[in-house]
Amino acid sequence: MAEKMPAIMKTKPAYGAELVEVDVPKPGPGEVLIKVLATSICGTDLHIYEWNEWAQSRIKPPQIMGHEVAGEVVEVGPGVDTLQEGDYISVETHIVCGKCYACKHNRYHVCQNTKIFGVDMDGVFAEYAIVPAQNAWKNPKDMPPEYASLQEPLGNAVDTVLAGPIAGRSTLITGAGPLGLLGIAVAKASGAYPVIVSEPSEFRRELAKKVGADYVINPFEEDPVKAVMDITDGAGVEVFLEFSGAPKALEQGLKATTPGGRVSLLGLFPRDVTLDFNNLMIFKALEVHGITGRHLWETWYTVSSLIQSGKLNLDPVITHKYKGFDKFEEAFELMRAGKTGKVVFFPHKG
């Protein structure tokens, strides 16, 4: 194995990142070294690349970026007995404490001391990476690495879509970014019908249709609430899944939800949101779920089974694949322009 490797690093507290040569790391106690087979860009990586306010408050350069990954264990650190060389793994990004009130109530996804892999420490945009053994998820050998790398964001989509009954239910999804597209795939694989998608980007509406959306709406050209009422004969949808983080989408989605329906909120809003809670939520007796992270570890079992079922239409979601990291700036700029679904790097060119 080489002594040095290329890595995409946030080298400075400023816009962008650099492709640098760094030492291949050694695993410490409780860690393993993986050969990275595939790694995908998350919206959070884009925030770090753009160096927005959240990133400035959280990231300590210099740091290797990336946290969505599939890789092969090539070296096991001291004290690790759950993994061995050759294991094919992906990584849960939330490193939880196991000691806080939330963890003691099996609510690991909201651990109050969560550290995030690839956010609070070096990540996986490299040929090799160090992974905490406690956060490794073992993959079936025949799972394509690009699918295996998507399991972490698929976990967000699964927890959003499957927070309540979905089979046969009319469903509205607002936002067809990478996560919303994964949400469409999970909803269709789980029997939702019709799946109605509201998304202003024509490129992403087309992707939404390819993934399986039954109807797509441009909320900047037509009233999505009226469109949903027309489709549902005036009833509204049983399930509203918010994947955009746009305050207007939230309000429209609540208006389009049938009284007594279910709402799952994953999108993160840029600022506080003012809402007519009485009429849009309380008098409609809506069931509302805040979604974050993934339930550990049941969501990983659900995601892996859904992928292995062959019912998840993931190929249209993966719009860009790159061998090596040479064109990483192109990848980030395309993603920034909203001209991608999921972007996957295969670090090893051989």
Ligand SMILES: NC(=O)C1=CN([C@@H]2O[C@H](COP(=O)(O)OP(=O)(O)OC[C@H]3O[C@@H](n4cnc5c(N)ncnc54)[C@H](O)[C@@H]3O)[C@@H](O)[C@H]2O)C=CC1
């Ligand atoms: N709660 C959690 O644990 C997590 C939440 N997130 C959040 O989930 C959301 C989705 O993530 P990505 O797909 O990566 O984000 P993204 O920003 O790529 O996609 C959001 C989509 O919403 C669309 N949109 C904007 N205004 C809209 C409107 N009025 N109506 C309908 N669609 C509208 C945009 O065109 C875009 O395609 C983001 O807000 C992200 O911050 C991401 C990861 C974890």
Ligand SMILES: CC(=O)[C@H](N)C(=O)O
């Ligand atoms: C911070 C992240 O982007 C991560 N995907 C998560 O689920 O928390």
Ligand SMILES: [Zn+2]
């Ligand atoms: Zn992420």
Ligand SMILES: [Zn+2]
């Ligand atoms: Zn905890």
